[in-house]
Amino acid sequence: MHKKFSYLDYYILVPFLLLIGAGVVMIYSASSDMLAVAGADPTIYLKRQFFWVIVALVITTIVFLSKIDIWRSDRLIKGLLIMTLILLVYLVVLSIVHPAAAVNGAVAWINLGPINIQPTEIAKLTIILYFAFIFNKRGPKLSHGQIWHNLFGPIILAGVITGLVLIQPDTGGASILAFIAAIMIFSAGIPIGWGLSFVTLLGAFIPLGINLLKKFPLPFLEHSYQYQRILSFLYPFQRERAGGSQLVNSYFAINNGGWLGRGLGNSIQKKGYLPVPYTDFILSVIAEELGVIGVAVILGLLFFLIGRIIYVGIRAHSTYRTLICYGVAAMMFVQASFNIAGVIGFLPITGVTLPFISYGGSSIVTLSIAIGLVLNISSTEKRERAARSKKAQH
Template sequence: KKINFIKINIEYYFIFIITVLLLVVGMVMVSSVSMSFGESHKSDAFYFIRRQMIWSAISIVVLLVLNKIDYHKIAKISNFLILIAIGLLALVLIPGIGVEIGGARRWFVFVFSVQPSELAKLIVIIYLSDILNKKYRDIYKIKAILFPAFVFLLIITLLIFMEPDYSTAIIIWIVIFIILFIGEVRFKHIAGIMTTWGILAVGYLFLESYRLERIIAFLNHNSETDGSNFQVNQSLIALGSGNIYGLGLGNSMQKYSYLPEANTDFIFSIIGEEFGLIGTLFVVMLFVLFAFFGIRIAMKAKDYLGRLIAVGITSLIVIQAIMNISVSTGLFPVTGITLPFISLGGSSLVTTMAGAGILLNISKYKIISPLEENE
């Protein structure tokens, strides 16, 4: 009789602990920032806190469930998932179905708001990893493999552009390039895809003047009255006010409508204001450790598919963290990218926790017993 021994890598425990810590930091900070926001916008200080607690509970369930489901089973339905993603991204653009907020049509609003582009990030990783896994050694079929996949990915990109959500599209394609590179796809094929996407991206950049204005504002930090610079300036004030040890939990002044999007895009700045340099370094350290152990999981993955998915998920989470923190510290133009695990937002949290759950599942591997090897 064959005997299978299941061993869990040490990386499994580290990723789980880091994920829990980031989730706790997020819940604490959302509670701190959102009370004043809830009072001013909903006449209920606990409105956003309750909703985030519900999303946190849902995301924990999602993580635990995906931790138990073999990632190969998820990959098997990746073609179906990519069609679902395209369908949802198309539906959200239809007036009366998708809801427009702040000039962007990105959400379905039921009891809670749902953002399909967040789900699309994770689906793209699974889909592309599965495509490359199926025939990655057959160089003669690489064009036949990549071309239909590229068409689907291009459709998703265009739909996200139309919302518009330029930053999400950029992140998705950065992750795609990383997966293609790790997947050992020939450079000429990667270069061809990059060139096509680059032309599309630059062309779309010039379609809307506000995108160029953001870049110009970023380059011209002296323009304090500009909307983008105003946000960054207020963010830097928040970070500077915290000094080394911070003003203390709940004592932020910038969250009282001085810093726009304090509970989403600029929540890192409030961490700095309330917990100081020590608090921000703690959060940065958690993401650095997440990157380290995520890469370790990819390196130890028992197969090619697991390696690609692990690299994709780790890259997605860490790149978003880098972009968010870079915006908060004035190192990058304002993008609208939230801080994974921490910022207010249900779709982002559930998708990120789902990715962490799949990453945990990949970190499990089988040790084949001598009886199996002999047979």
């Protein structure tokens, strides 16, 4: 155990700790005024997030200390797939028989009393582990023939999981799952033409769909919550009273912050203008309170962490380990990009949270497992390189 800690990758650990620490501070800042006005304890979300951070650190340590080969066992992968499908099917059934359970237009959480579980977060980890497992086994076949035959099954399974998330309807979560799958397929050793075509088609789907809806409005979707969000994205100021206020107030927050911000705790837009500012719009609060500089520091840490994870994947001597790193980096990158794009009006608001910063137990637990896996891979690779070097010297 002590030997494994001696190979700990601080280029991953330090940004991870700084980000979750910044998240706790900003969640308290973004939520305390709103709770105080409502007559509630202003530290409720601070305490909850702090609890989840402690849980996350414990989980990260356990995953880091585990044997990496445990995570590629048939039993674990099958168990994860079955659990993910059961939870997602349950949500679909719940959305049909109990539509009142929808939050912001989607039935995406399972209430277990004191905690809520978001199965989409489990699905992200499931897709990463399953694709790393299956493509590690089929790697030579993917690059030397029978490509479609070996891709068909994994793509269908990932499509079913993504489709179940889309039915909730959670378009943000479904898009993230699709991009994780696409990037991992691209990284699995298939010919570059196949990979580029797949990712390009997937990347073009969202802007193409938005432009089509802009030119050809669909009246039968008028009462759809997701459709209203797209319209609010396209015409935020014209539809300020019909859903566009989120984006408009996000613009105001960013403008108010300037370069240096109004100071920690001094955001105006969090005081009833931005709904639930401690979740998907927490970056707007950071921009208003800490300015462009503060946002740059937070995003700099996040993208440095993503870059380091990719670097660990590039240097890994196992296809399985490489794909795990690429999958984790893809998950974090796509989720961060969707959140940033939603806050600044480049994409419709999808409810996607900012990794490590936004409030949410399911998200921080999923991310902690992912970070634990990458730390485990980095440590294992360092020990193996040291052993090879020592053996070569003798």
